[in-house]
Amino acid sequence: MGEVIKNSNFRKLFLSNLFSGVGQGMTMIGISWYMVELTGTARLLGSTMIISAILTLLIGPFAGTMIDRFSRKAILQFEQLAGFTVLLTVSVLGWLGTYSEWMMVFIYLSSIFIFYMHESAQSAFVQEIFEPKLYGSINSFLEIENQTALVLSGALAGILLEKFGLHVVLILNALAYLLAFLNLLGINYVSTSKEKLKLDTRNSWLSMFNESWRFIKRRRGLMIFGVAALIPFITVMLVNLLNPIFVSHSLKADVKIYSLGEVTYSIGALISGICTTIITRKLSSFSYMVANYFMMIVALILTVTFPKGGIFLLCSALIGWCNVSTRLIRQNMYMELLPNHLIGRVLSFFKSIGTLLRLLLLALFTIIIDLNGVSVGYFILAGILSVATIGIFLSFRLLLKEID
Secondary structure, eight states: HHHHHHHHHHHHHHHHHHHHHHHHHHHHHHHHHHHHHHHHHSSSHHHHHHHHHHHHHHHHHHHHHHHHHHHHHHHHHHHHHHHHHHHHHHHHHHHSOOOOHHHHHHHHHHHHHHHHHHHHHHHHHHHHOOGGGGGGHHHHHHHHHHHHHHHHHHHHHHHHHTTTHHHHHHHHHHHHHHHHHHHHTTTTTOOOHHHHHHHHSSOOOOHHHHHHHHHHTOOOHHHHHHHHHHHHHHHHHHHHHHHIIIIISSOOOHHHHHHHHHHHHHHHHHHHHHHHHHHHSSSSSHHHHHHHHHHHHHHHHHHHHOOOOOHHHHHHHHHHHHHHHHHHHHHHHHHHSSOTTHHHHHHHHHHHHHHHHHHHHHHHHHHHHHHTTHHHHHHHHEEEHHHHHHHHHHHHHHHHHHHO
């Protein structure tokens, strides 16, 4: 890890991500809170979340093609300038008058689009400018940074919203995006695929997407792995829906326990970001990934089998650990095995599948929870994870043979 820390390009990327991550996190917390305060209900926030999921599903092929077609550094900088411009403009409009619903929806959708583009573009960027031997350490450091940004944004947003209001939060977040942009300016970057990019600009968006689809379709192991590897993340998204209901109805506890669950989740995720690289040096990625699937299944079942506050907090930390561990392994695998000129499109393809699955499960859970109670949701997720574990078993060795 020392070699990574000494790398000036990585230090600038790390700081850029930290600033943009804090800005992104504070914006989403502030806007979500203000939407509920503005309308008095959760309807506007819920509707906006559904719209954002549908839009990300539709833009997936376009976004992935754009990442593979243009400079990854330019895309990351465009995101940051866009975030700066949107937040500064809306904060000024709100300061001069009043915030309206369309402003909140616009900021929320813009932030979701920036986040959606950022992960795939960053993976392609890291793969392009760093040596393969550094991928594991870099991804671990970036995950640590991500969890640190979430903790900081949560703490700062609560303090600033209460004392100063949304205006100050949006302006500070705009400045955070600007600092992220300035840090990226100093990174030495020369595209390793200039000739490929020139060739791609003569091709249509559709032909570029079809190229990535043919690549995936020829590799059954990649298809199975890509879908199965999404399930821990989707599980966490659904757990975010289940937890507040479980704490209120099953544990009969107040918001403090729910908040502590978020804290222990972040602690587990942060520790995993530190430890995963070390563990995978002694244990194969395949074995460690399967172990984390099993641990997440156990955590979900324990949560509802023993409905106690302490068990809930412990299982939240374990779920945070497992989600980050599997995500790091997945990221490392993709960086090592996917061609750089296709990685944006391939990652966006699987993210679109993940969004579709999340939408379907959200609709299913909305019905099931009202009819059968919240505990059923945890057991369904444990069952889905069990199927995904079989998928990892089937795909892993086949995957290594298929991708050259």
